[in-house]
Amino acid sequence: MYLEHVNLVVDDVEAMLHFYQAAFPHWYIRSKGQGxxxxxxxxxxxxxxxxxxxALSDNGEHKNRDLTGHQVGLAHFAYVTNNIAAVIARLEQAGYSIDKPGAENPYxxxxxxxxxxxxxxxFVEYISDIPAQRNNDK
Structure with missing residues:
Protein backbone atom coordinates (compact mmCIF):
# COMPACT_ATOMS: atom_id res chain seq x y z
CA MET A 1 0.00 0.00 0.00
CA TYR A 2 1.20 3.53 -0.73
CA LEU A 3 -0.20 7.04 -0.91
CA GLU A 4 -1.25 7.69 -4.50
CA HIS A 5 -2.29 11.33 -4.38
CA VAL A 6 -3.08 14.33 -2.23
CA ASN A 7 -6.03 16.49 -3.31
CA LEU A 8 -5.54 20.19 -2.56
CA VAL A 9 -8.10 22.94 -3.11
CA VAL A 10 -6.28 26.19 -3.84
CA ASP A 11 -6.99 29.64 -5.21
CA ASP A 12 -4.30 29.65 -7.94
CA VAL A 13 -3.40 26.39 -9.68
CA GLU A 14 -0.71 28.03 -11.84
CA ALA A 15 1.14 29.40 -8.80
CA MET A 16 1.02 25.94 -7.22
CA LEU A 17 2.28 24.38 -10.43
CA HIS A 18 5.24 26.79 -10.46
CA PHE A 19 6.27 25.74 -6.94
CA TYR A 20 5.90 22.00 -7.49
CA GLN A 21 7.58 22.06 -10.91
CA ALA A 22 10.63 23.56 -9.19
CA ALA A 23 10.54 20.89 -6.47
CA PHE A 24 9.86 17.98 -8.84
CA PRO A 25 11.26 18.75 -12.31
CA HIS A 26 10.65 15.16 -13.47
CA TRP A 27 6.88 15.37 -12.77
CA TYR A 28 4.42 16.30 -15.48
CA ILE A 29 0.75 17.23 -15.89
CA ARG A 30 -0.92 13.82 -16.06
CA SER A 31 -4.37 15.20 -16.84
CA LYS A 32 -6.42 18.36 -16.47
CA GLY A 33 -9.87 19.63 -17.07
CA GLN A 34 -12.83 21.64 -15.90
CA GLY A 35 -15.86 20.70 -13.90
CA ALA A 55 -4.56 16.81 -7.51
CA LEU A 56 -4.97 20.59 -7.63
CA SER A 57 -8.34 22.32 -7.97
CA ASP A 58 -8.91 26.06 -8.08
CA ASN A 59 -11.67 28.30 -6.75
CA GLY A 60 -10.63 27.76 -3.15
CA GLU A 61 -12.03 30.29 -0.70
CA HIS A 62 -10.44 31.88 2.38
CA LYS A 63 -6.90 31.50 3.68
CA ASN A 64 -5.26 28.26 4.72
CA ARG A 65 -5.08 27.47 8.45
CA ASP A 66 -2.65 29.40 10.63
CA LEU A 67 0.37 27.11 10.79
CA THR A 68 1.42 28.61 14.11
CA GLY A 69 -2.02 28.01 15.61
CA HIS A 70 -3.93 24.99 16.83
CA GLN A 71 -6.76 24.79 14.30
CA VAL A 72 -7.79 21.39 13.04
CA GLY A 73 -6.41 20.73 9.57
CA LEU A 74 -3.34 19.69 7.67
CA ALA A 75 -0.10 20.54 9.49
CA HIS A 76 2.27 19.52 6.67
CA PHE A 77 3.16 16.74 4.28
CA ALA A 78 6.65 15.50 3.47
CA TYR A 79 8.65 14.14 0.57
CA VAL A 80 11.85 12.12 0.81
CA THR A 81 14.69 13.11 -1.50
CA ASN A 82 18.17 11.78 -2.15
CA ASN A 83 19.53 15.32 -2.57
CA ILE A 84 17.98 17.95 -0.33
CA ALA A 85 20.54 20.57 -1.38
CA ALA A 86 19.35 20.30 -5.00
CA VAL A 87 15.69 20.65 -3.97
CA ILE A 88 16.50 23.74 -1.90
CA ALA A 89 18.52 25.25 -4.76
CA ARG A 90 15.73 24.70 -7.30
CA LEU A 91 13.07 26.20 -5.03
CA GLU A 92 15.23 29.19 -4.11
CA GLN A 93 16.09 29.78 -7.77
CA ALA A 94 12.34 29.76 -8.49
CA GLY A 95 11.87 32.48 -5.85
CA TYR A 96 10.85 30.52 -2.75
CA SER A 97 12.53 30.80 0.63
CA ILE A 98 13.00 28.22 3.35
CA ASP A 99 10.31 28.77 5.97
CA LYS A 100 12.21 26.91 8.67
CA PRO A 101 15.05 24.42 8.90
CA GLY A 102 14.49 21.02 10.41
CA ALA A 103 15.92 20.01 13.76
CA GLU A 104 19.56 18.98 13.91
CA ASN A 105 19.76 15.22 13.53
CA PRO A 106 22.78 13.06 12.63
CA TYR A 107 20.64 10.70 10.53
CA PHE A 123 11.59 17.79 2.29
CA VAL A 124 13.79 15.22 4.03
CA GLU A 125 17.01 13.44 3.11
CA TYR A 126 17.93 10.42 5.21
CA ILE A 127 21.61 9.87 5.96
CA SER A 128 21.07 6.36 7.32
CA ASP A 129 19.20 3.42 5.86
CA ILE A 130 18.65 1.93 9.34
CA PRO A 131 15.02 2.63 10.35
CA ALA A 132 15.79 2.99 14.07
CA GLN A 133 18.25 5.76 13.24
CA ARG A 134 16.12 7.44 10.57
CA ASN A 135 13.16 7.63 12.95
CA ASN A 136 15.21 8.80 15.92
CA ASP A 137 14.09 12.25 17.10
CA LYS A 138 17.38 13.06 18.84
Missing part, protein backbone atom coordinates in the same frame (compact mmCIF):
# COMPACT_ATOMS: atom_id res chain seq x y z
CA UNK A 36 -18.08 21.78 -11.09
CA UNK A 37 -17.95 21.04 -7.39
CA UNK A 38 -21.26 21.49 -5.59
CA UNK A 39 -22.44 23.98 -8.20
CA UNK A 40 -19.21 26.00 -8.44
CA UNK A 41 -17.04 25.80 -11.59
CA UNK A 42 -13.42 24.83 -11.15
CA UNK A 43 -10.32 23.91 -13.08
CA UNK A 44 -8.25 20.99 -11.94
CA UNK A 45 -5.04 19.20 -12.84
CA UNK A 46 -3.07 16.19 -11.72
CA UNK A 47 0.67 16.85 -11.45
CA UNK A 48 3.02 13.96 -10.71
CA UNK A 49 4.56 10.83 -12.13
CA UNK A 50 3.22 7.36 -12.90
CA UNK A 51 2.86 6.47 -9.22
CA UNK A 52 2.12 9.62 -7.20
CA UNK A 53 0.56 12.98 -7.93
CA UNK A 54 -0.97 16.11 -6.52
CA UNK A 108 18.59 13.10 8.43
CA UNK A 109 18.41 16.60 6.97
CA UNK A 110 15.07 18.31 6.54
CA UNK A 111 13.66 21.67 5.64
CA UNK A 112 10.20 23.25 5.38
CA UNK A 113 8.78 25.47 2.65
CA UNK A 114 5.35 27.09 2.38
CA UNK A 115 3.73 26.59 -1.03
CA UNK A 116 1.66 29.36 -2.69
CA UNK A 117 -1.60 28.11 -1.13
CA UNK A 118 -0.11 28.17 2.37
CA UNK A 119 0.51 24.44 2.80
CA UNK A 120 3.69 23.55 4.66
CA UNK A 121 5.82 21.05 2.71
CA UNK A 122 8.72 19.21 4.29
Missing amino acids: TWHGKPRQWLHFGDDYHYL RKNVYFIDPAGFEVE
Whole structure:
Protein backbone atom coordinates (compact mmCIF):
# COMPACT_ATOMS: atom_id res chain seq x y z
CA MET A 1 0.00 0.00 0.00
CA TYR A 2 1.20 3.53 -0.73
CA LEU A 3 -0.20 7.04 -0.91
CA GLU A 4 -1.25 7.69 -4.50
CA HIS A 5 -2.29 11.33 -4.38
CA VAL A 6 -3.08 14.33 -2.23
CA ASN A 7 -6.03 16.49 -3.31
CA LEU A 8 -5.54 20.19 -2.56
CA VAL A 9 -8.10 22.94 -3.11
CA VAL A 10 -6.28 26.19 -3.84
CA ASP A 11 -6.99 29.64 -5.21
CA ASP A 12 -4.30 29.65 -7.94
CA VAL A 13 -3.40 26.39 -9.68
CA GLU A 14 -0.71 28.03 -11.84
CA ALA A 15 1.14 29.40 -8.80
CA MET A 16 1.02 25.94 -7.22
CA LEU A 17 2.28 24.38 -10.43
CA HIS A 18 5.24 26.79 -10.46
CA PHE A 19 6.27 25.74 -6.94
CA TYR A 20 5.90 22.00 -7.49
CA GLN A 21 7.58 22.06 -10.91
CA ALA A 22 10.63 23.56 -9.19
CA ALA A 23 10.54 20.89 -6.47
CA PHE A 24 9.86 17.98 -8.84
CA PRO A 25 11.26 18.75 -12.31
CA HIS A 26 10.65 15.16 -13.47
CA TRP A 27 6.88 15.37 -12.77
CA TYR A 28 4.42 16.30 -15.48
CA ILE A 29 0.75 17.23 -15.89
CA ARG A 30 -0.92 13.82 -16.06
CA SER A 31 -4.37 15.20 -16.84
CA LYS A 32 -6.42 18.36 -16.47
CA GLY A 33 -9.87 19.63 -17.07
CA GLN A 34 -12.83 21.64 -15.90
CA GLY A 35 -15.86 20.70 -13.90
CA THR A 36 -18.08 21.78 -11.09
CA TRP A 37 -17.95 21.04 -7.39
CA HIS A 38 -21.26 21.49 -5.59
CA GLY A 39 -22.44 23.98 -8.20
CA LYS A 40 -19.21 26.00 -8.44
CA PRO A 41 -17.04 25.80 -11.59
CA ARG A 42 -13.42 24.83 -11.15
CA GLN A 43 -10.32 23.91 -13.08
CA TRP A 44 -8.25 20.99 -11.94
CA LEU A 45 -5.04 19.20 -12.84
CA HIS A 46 -3.07 16.19 -11.72
CA PHE A 47 0.67 16.85 -11.45
CA GLY A 48 3.02 13.96 -10.71
CA ASP A 49 4.56 10.83 -12.13
CA ASP A 50 3.22 7.36 -12.90
CA TYR A 51 2.86 6.47 -9.22
CA HIS A 52 2.12 9.62 -7.20
CA TYR A 53 0.56 12.98 -7.93
CA LEU A 54 -0.97 16.11 -6.52
CA ALA A 55 -4.56 16.81 -7.51
CA LEU A 56 -4.97 20.59 -7.63
CA SER A 57 -8.34 22.32 -7.97
CA ASP A 58 -8.91 26.06 -8.08
CA ASN A 59 -11.67 28.30 -6.75
CA GLY A 60 -10.63 27.76 -3.15
CA GLU A 61 -12.03 30.29 -0.70
CA HIS A 62 -10.44 31.88 2.38
CA LYS A 63 -6.90 31.50 3.68
CA ASN A 64 -5.26 28.26 4.72
CA ARG A 65 -5.08 27.47 8.45
CA ASP A 66 -2.65 29.40 10.63
CA LEU A 67 0.37 27.11 10.79
CA THR A 68 1.42 28.61 14.11
CA GLY A 69 -2.02 28.01 15.61
CA HIS A 70 -3.93 24.99 16.83
CA GLN A 71 -6.76 24.79 14.30
CA VAL A 72 -7.79 21.39 13.04
CA GLY A 73 -6.41 20.73 9.57
CA LEU A 74 -3.34 19.69 7.67
CA ALA A 75 -0.10 20.54 9.49
CA HIS A 76 2.27 19.52 6.67
CA PHE A 77 3.16 16.74 4.28
CA ALA A 78 6.65 15.50 3.47
CA TYR A 79 8.65 14.14 0.57
CA VAL A 80 11.85 12.12 0.81
CA THR A 81 14.69 13.11 -1.50
CA ASN A 82 18.17 11.78 -2.15
CA ASN A 83 19.53 15.32 -2.57
CA ILE A 84 17.98 17.95 -0.33
CA ALA A 85 20.54 20.57 -1.38
CA ALA A 86 19.35 20.30 -5.00
CA VAL A 87 15.69 20.65 -3.97
CA ILE A 88 16.50 23.74 -1.90
CA ALA A 89 18.52 25.25 -4.76
CA ARG A 90 15.73 24.70 -7.30
CA LEU A 91 13.07 26.20 -5.03
CA GLU A 92 15.23 29.19 -4.11
CA GLN A 93 16.09 29.78 -7.77
CA ALA A 94 12.34 29.76 -8.49
CA GLY A 95 11.87 32.48 -5.85
CA TYR A 96 10.85 30.52 -2.75
CA SER A 97 12.53 30.80 0.63
CA ILE A 98 13.00 28.22 3.35
CA ASP A 99 10.31 28.77 5.97
CA LYS A 100 12.21 26.91 8.67
CA PRO A 101 15.05 24.42 8.90
CA GLY A 102 14.49 21.02 10.41
CA ALA A 103 15.92 20.01 13.76
CA GLU A 104 19.56 18.98 13.91
CA ASN A 105 19.76 15.22 13.53
CA PRO A 106 22.78 13.06 12.63
CA TYR A 107 20.64 10.70 10.53
CA ARG A 108 18.59 13.10 8.43
CA LYS A 109 18.41 16.60 6.97
CA ASN A 110 15.07 18.31 6.54
CA VAL A 111 13.66 21.67 5.64
CA TYR A 112 10.20 23.25 5.38
CA PHE A 113 8.78 25.47 2.65
CA ILE A 114 5.35 27.09 2.38
CA ASP A 115 3.73 26.59 -1.03
CA PRO A 116 1.66 29.36 -2.69
CA ALA A 117 -1.60 28.11 -1.13
CA GLY A 118 -0.11 28.17 2.37
CA PHE A 119 0.51 24.44 2.80
CA GLU A 120 3.69 23.55 4.66
CA VAL A 121 5.82 21.05 2.71
CA GLU A 122 8.72 19.21 4.29
CA PHE A 123 11.59 17.79 2.29
CA VAL A 124 13.79 15.22 4.03
CA GLU A 125 17.01 13.44 3.11
CA TYR A 126 17.93 10.42 5.21
CA ILE A 127 21.61 9.87 5.96
CA SER A 128 21.07 6.36 7.32
CA ASP A 129 19.20 3.42 5.86
CA ILE A 130 18.65 1.93 9.34
CA PRO A 131 15.02 2.63 10.35
CA ALA A 132 15.79 2.99 14.07
CA GLN A 133 18.25 5.76 13.24
CA ARG A 134 16.12 7.44 10.57
CA ASN A 135 13.16 7.63 12.95
CA ASN A 136 15.21 8.80 15.92
CA ASP A 137 14.09 12.25 17.10
CA LYS A 138 17.38 13.06 18.84
